[in-house]
Amino acid sequence: xxxxxxxxxxxxxxxxxxxxxxxxxxxxxxxxxxxxxxxxxxxxxxxxxxxxxxxxxxxxxxxxxxxxxxxxxxxxxxxxxxxxxxxxxxxxxxxxxxxxxxxxxxxxxxxxxxxxxxxxxxxxxxxxxxxxxxxxxxxxxxxxxxxxxxxxxxxxxxxxxxxxxxxxxxxxxxxxxxxxxxxxxxxxxxxxxxxxxxxxxxxxxxxxxxxxxxxxxxxxxxxxxxxxxxxxxxxxxxxxxxxxxxxxxxxxxxxxxxxxxxxxxxxxxxxxxxxxxxxxxxxxxxxxxxxxxxxxxxxxxxxxxxxxxxxxxxxxxxxxxxxxxxxxxxxxxxxxxxxxxxxxxxxxxxxxxxxxxxxxxxxxxxxxxxxxxxxxxxxxxxxxxxxxxxxxxxxxxxxxxxxxxxxxxxxxxxxxxxxxxxxxxxx
Numbered sequence: 001x002x003x004x005x006x007x008x009x010x011x012x013x014x015x016x017x018x019x020x021x022x023x024x025x026x027x028x029x030x031x032x033x034x035x036x037x038x039x040x041x042x043x044x045x046x047x048x049x050x051x052x053x054x055x056x057x058x059x060x061x062x063x064x065x066x067x068x069x070x071x072x073x074x075x076x077x078x079x080x081x082x083x084x085x086x087x088x089x090x091x092x093x094x095x096x097x098x099x100x101x102x103x104x105x106x107x108x109x110x111x112x113x114x115x116x117x118x119x120x121x122x123x124x125x126x127x128x129x130x131x132x133x134x135x136x137x138x139x140x141x142x143x144x145x146x147x148x149x150x151x152x153x154x155x156x157x158x159x160x161x162x163x164x165x166x167x168x169x170x171x172x173x174x175x176x177x178x179x180x181x182x183x184x185x186x187x188x189x190x191x192x193x194x195x196x197x198x199x200x201x202x203x204x205x206x207x208x209x210x211x212x213x214x215x216x217x218x219x220x221x222x223x224x225x226x227x228x229x230x231x232x233x234x235x236x237x238x239x240x241x242x243x244x245x246x247x248x249x250x251x252x253x254x255x256x257x258x259x260x261x262x263x264x265x266x267x268x269x270x271x272x273x274x275x276x277x278x279x280x281x282x283x284x285x286x287x288x289x290x291x292x293x294x295x296x297x298x299x300x301x302x303x304x305x306x307x308x309x310x311x312x313x314x315x316x317x318x319x320x321x322x323x324x325x326x327x328x329x330x331x332x333x334x335x336x337x338x339x340x341x342x343x344x345x346x347x348x349x350x351x352x353x354x355x356x357x358x359x360x361x362x363x364x365x366x367x368x369x370x371x372x373x374x375x376x377x378x379x380x381x382x383x384x385x386x387x388x389x390x391x392x393x394x395x396x397x398x399x400x401x402x403x404x405x406x407x408x409x410x411x412x413x414x415x416x417x418x419x420x421x422x423x424x425x426x427x
Contacts, residue, residue: 051084058087065089080125097125097148112153115198120154132156136199137188154193161189225254232258241319246381249294251319266317268296272409273378275398280372281322281382282393286365289323292383298409299375301329306358306369312376312408322371322382323363330359376405 051068058065065087073079086093112122126132127148132141141160149159164186171179192199221238234256242248250267281288295301297317301310308329315328334356361367373380378398384391406412 051082056085058085058090058092060092061087061090063087063089065092094147095149095151097127109202111202113198114153114192114195114200117195120152120157120193120195122153124149124151124153124156126151126156133202134192134199135202137185137192139185139189157189157193161186164189227254227256227259227261228263229261230256230259232256234258243292243294243319243381244387246294247379249319264318266294266296266319268317268377268379272411275378276374276376276401276405277378277380278372278374278397278399279380279382280370280395280397283322283362283369283371284393287385288393289321289326289363289365291322291385292319292381293322293325293373294319294379294381295325295373296375296377296379298377299373299380301325302372302374303359303362304370304372305367306355308355326359326363330356376401377409 051070054067054069055064056067057063065085068084070082070084071079072082081098083096083098084093085095112119114120125148126146128146129143130148131143133139139160141156146159146163149156151159164182168179168182171182191197219239222235223238225234225236226232227234234254236252236254238250238252240248241251247268251264252267253262253264255262281291295315295318298312300312302308310329310332315325315332318325318328320328334352358367362369373382382394384394386392401409401411403412
């Protein structure tokens with residue numbers, strides 16, 4: 001099976017039976033529109049059609065040629081402006097069309113089965129923004145690569161052949177191998193004009209996915225909630241995001257218009273992994289601060305050089321950079337209300353200031369340190385700067401969870417196999 005296809009996002013080309021009709025020439029001096037009508041049905045036999053003639057510069061010989069403009073209407077289609085130029089000095093001529101109507105709300109796709117030579121005479125209105133394809137030859141005329149044309153299927157292919165042949169002499173003179181390949185392709189296009197075998201001028205459009213999961217990936221969901229700071233009504237945005245070389249996560253962000261408080265939280269979009277994950281990064285360069293990091297709610301953080309450990313659940317789930325997470329850790333530690341105020345211990349305050357200074361040195365790249373993510377659920381991630389190759393400064397370990405870790409995750413009492421049998425016996 002074969003077909004002819006033209007894609008026009010908004011203006012809409014037309015494909016119909018018949019042959020291309022050129023603008024009828026009339027006497028100079030401008031149009032004389034009969035009966036006061038601005039648009040006329042396109043017909044070679046219509047003697048009332050009178051084009052507007054404008055003296056124009058020929059871009060081939062730079063002499064003066066003549067441009068003829070005609071407002072006309074194609075039956076069952078729309079109004080168009082046909083522009084035809086000819087130069088009596090060098091004989092160069094061309095024809096273009098422009099839409100005379102408004103841009104349509106929807107694009108349009110036409111498909112035509114080209115099986116017999118008569119199909120090559122079908123009239124085609126191809127606008128500037130239309131795309132035409134011949135999938136059998138993997139050939140495409142992109143949008144805006146040609147001016148609009150009122151022609152036939154054969155004329156459209158001939159126009160493509162002329163464009164390909166234009167620079168062939170220069171390619172052959174330079175001995176380019178591409179010239180031979182283009183000659184072979186031109187020969188295939190000429191075979192299409194003879195309709196030696198059926199061909200397709202388009203591909204069937206892909207059916208839109210009806211999978212609700214696919215729709216969720218492409219949509220930002222919103223639901224009403226209350227601000228955790230002032231309890232005023234607020235809106236939370238939720239989006240399903242695919243992290244490269246990892247998995248899908250759910251990012252939730254809340255912005256309160258009343259007090260300006262903003263929060264963001266990350267939830268794992270997948271199941272608990274069979275093994276836990278321990279990621280160790282040796283921070284040796286300031287560029288490490290730009291690595292993306294996903295810290296789930298079940299992940300703990302450790303920095304041995306600072307004798308620091310952040311338990312799971314602290315800071316919640318976050319999808320940020322390493323620098324952003326370290327700054328959040330610094331704010332969490334130094335702004336803890338239990339370590340501030342007049343009743344605070346001077347020794348503890350001094351240690352917190354020292355910790356903050358060292359943490360800032362790590363962020364600024366003045367101090368090397370090891371950064372460890374330990375997630376028993378296996379849902380945390382640290383970007384590999386050398387992906388898909390191994391990162392020499394990062395180590396990823398998979399380990400079997402202990403009983404206590406499974407207990408903390410609620411997995412010991414979770415029955416995932418044979419539960420239907422157990423429910424049947426209880427009934």
